Amino acid sequence: MAQKIVFVYTDDLTGKESEEVRTHTFSLDGVSYEIDLVSENYDKLFEALAPFISSGRKTGRMKSASRSRRPSVDGPSAEELRQWARDNNYQVNDRGRVPASIREAYEKAR
Numbered sequence: 001m002a003q004k005i006v007f008v009y010t011d012d013l014t015g016k017e018s019e020e021v022r023t024h025t026f027s028l029d030g031v032s033y034e035i036d037l038v039s040e041n042y043d044k045l046f047e048a049l050a051p052f053i054s055s056g057r058k059t060g061r062m063k064s065a066s067r068s069r070r071p072s073v074d075g076p077s078a079e080e081l082r083q084w085a086r087d088n089n090y091q092v093n094d095r096g097r098v099p100a101s102i103r104e105a106y107e108k109a110r
Helices: 039-055 078-087 100-109
Strands: 022-028 031-037
C-alpha cells in the first residue's frame, strides 16, 4: 500500500494556506507563544510590538539551532516533542506547532 503525506501550512491569524508560513516565537509575562504566520502578518506583529521592544530590556536569547526550540525551563523543545512522538508512533508534522494532544501524551508518559 502506498501512502501520501501532504503538509498544509496555515497562517494562524488569517487561516489561509500558504507555503510561506513560518513559525515565530515570543513571550509575555513568562509565557512563551508560537504562532505560524506569513511574512506580511509577521510584519504586522513586529510593528505592533516595536514600541515595546525598543523601550524594553533584553534578557537574553534562546540558544537554539531551530526557531521552534523552547527554553528548557518551559519543558521540551518542539523538536524534542516531535522526536518523542515519532518514537512512540504518533503522527506529527515536521514544522509548525506541536499539537496539544502530543504535549499532553508526553507529560503523561513522563
